[in-house]
Amino acid sequence: MKLSVVITCFNAWEHVAQSLSYLTQNDNANIISEIILIDDASTVLPNIPFDKYDHLQLVRNTQNMGYVASVNKGCKIASGDLILLLDADAYVLSSLNDLVLVFQAKPSLGLANFTVVNQWGQSSGKMEPAPGLLSIILGQKLEAKWRHYFKGSEKSACYYSFAIAFRKTVFEELEGFDESFDFLDADIDFSIRFHQSQKWDSENISSILIQHDGGGSPQSTSKRVIRFYYNRIRLLKKNNNKWLVKVAIVLAWIRLVIEYFILKWGVKGNSEAVRIDKINGRKYLIKNLLYQL
Known part of the structure; x- marks a missing residue:
């Protein structure tokens, strides 16, 4: 061989x-x-x-x-x-x-x-369970916590x-x-x-x-989040009922609006540059995500 x-x-x-x-x-x-x-x-x-x-x-x-x-x-x-x-x-x-x-x-x-x-x-x-609609409804961090408690089968894991x-x-x-x-x-x-x-x-x-080592493609948090949503939605449309994906996109949009206002008026824990970057990422997605419907 x-x-x-x-x-x-x-x-x-x-x-x-x-x-x-x-x-x-x-x-x-x-x-x-x-x-x-x-x-x-x-x-x-x-x-x-x-x-x-x-x-x-x-x-x-x-x-x-x-x-x-x-x-x-x-x-x-x-x-x-x-x-x-x-x-x-x-x-x-x-x-x-x-x-x-x-x-x-x-x-x-x-x-x-x-x-x-x-x-x-x-x-x-090195792998993750096959992503479902929750991956965009909850977002990356919340879904990661969900996966910690509800792990999928390694037999169908994605490498x-x-x-x-x-x-x-x-x-x-x-x-x-x-x-x-x-x-x-x-x-x-x-x-x-x-x-x-x-x-x-x-x-x-x-x-x-x-x-x-990772980190070979440095990018801002906002760019990473934007790329995540557009690629993940494309993936979910290939493998799920399109109407369910549309519902998930709307729910994700509502969560992003909530996160936007929390970041803008509430959470001050991040450095100012990181906070502004996250705000800008959410702002872009709020304006454009519904075009994926």
Whole structure:
């Protein structure tokens, strides 16, 4: 079984250099057949001796395609039976031997994730239950608290794409990641469609350790919240009754109005800059969210 590693990058060369170093250190058995690095039209030149890495194929996009399209491009180029998809800031800290062995031993296994830690060695998020309408009715923080007490089944969990492995045939059958998402929720959508196919199994290969630093795409709180709502609504419309989604959008809009006034006239705990940023995010969503009906 051939293993292809796909990494995407936009101006994250320092992370890419570390990722390549870790991959080399932990591939003593020469399991990796190729590393495909998609440079999404970076504006910063790399300072990496690419020629020292065997089987590395650097592919430069002539214009910025975005994360999802770059992932699809890399996976289509990959010649391996098995694809390991990594963010630039996701580092393989253990041998990859088990990755190939587990997939070889289990022909029905189509998708896998791993043990994940942050830069301080603490356990970090790698998946979430398939999101429902509550994710926009309650918002991210309230829904996270809800999920803490009402956890879904791990068998249908949605894996985050910063470090996952899947068969090339699975990628082809699902026709890749949906490029209508900018990057948020594209992996959730991929997992949902994977489970809906009812053809393959998924599994956590706990012996493989990944460090994910995160924060590779810094953005303000308001921009993150706005992107969350637009991507999540798109995801929910694909997988739910459209009228129920419309009701959820209206309820979310009412909550955002309440949050806006609380932030504007009530809560003073945040720094002033953070508070203003949150107010502006809610203000934008209040003006525009109902256009999603």
